[in-house]
Amino acid sequence: MFHQILTHFALDPNQYTVQPFGSGLINHTWIVSTPHGPNAYILQKINTGVFKYPQDIARNMASLGTYLQQHYPDYLFAGALPTTSGDYLYVDDQHQYFRLFPFVARSHSIDKVNTPEQAFEAARQFARFTHLLSGFDTRLLKITIPRFHDLSLRYQQFTTALKNGNPQRIQETAALISYLQQQQQLVQTYEHIKNDPGFRLRVIHHDTKISNVLFDDAYKGLCVIDLDTVMPGYFISDVGDMMRTYLSPVSEEEKDVQLITIRDDFFAAIACGYLEELRNELSDSEKQHFVYAGQFLIYMQALRFLTDHLNNDVYYGARYEGHNFIRAQNQAVLLQQYNAKSALFNQIISTI
Structure with a gap:
């Protein structure tokens, strides 16, 4: 071959x-x-x-x-x-x-964010990518995954799974279902964003995990990679995905929810790195929703994991019984932790 x-x-x-x-x-x-x-x-x-x-x-x-x-x-x-x-x-x-x-010589990627400095460098690289392409006509980009970060669609799929999904799994996950339903205002905020002229469609990466950044030997960011999901989108997609995957010391696979915590200094690092490149381009309305970005992506992923669990794991698959329920529960706890610090995070943004 x-x-x-x-x-x-x-x-x-x-x-x-x-x-x-x-x-x-x-x-x-x-x-x-x-x-x-x-x-x-x-x-x-x-x-x-x-x-x-x-x-x-x-x-x-x-x-x-x-x-x-x-x-x-x-x-x-x-x-x-x-x-x-x-x-x-x-x-x-x-x-x-x-x-x-x-292959970029003397470069490497990492699979886990270990320091605020790494979070800063990654955020700066994703923002720089969007910043340099601010003059690019997003209408020229093909949509590679339709409605990938459409929170309204993900909530609709969730409600459909509540009607047509596995009845036993629906009953067993009633508490988690109730919590996610109580967060529906996040969907309403997203609908408002789509109609807000202060929000601009930009060239967005849509998959900002740390492994999609190349670093040099001194752990300075070089560029972003894995551009398959680059599409027109809102900045909350990239910022939210970084918050979802950088803030907690454990991943979405962690079963022990006691280990899920929010690292404040990592939030500040993401904000500083991203705004260093895009501070002058984001509108007031966009800046006011910087903290919402984390809620947006964490909530969306919780919905997607639980929806798949209720649908018998037809999308993500499952390596063990209840795998996607564990993932959904993990993300729900992360959302609770994040929401508890939203006032602090807004203060951090206001000082940058």
């Missing part, structure tokens, strides 16, 4: 080795390297179960890369390399889609 793929990217398959790489869960990823030279590459097979139209991703990357090269040529853009025919995807006989990226 790899022999033919490398040939289409003008690489001599006899000179390179291909080995699995990284911890990504969606696409299959390999590192392509050679002992005979400094160049290395990242090869990916796109998961067409998640991304139905890989050509749209390729077009988005090409458009963004062209814009950045024209306006900010010094920015390290992690775009795909062309094949020998000039395309940015290679499609094999089984209709599998592959793309190749240059």
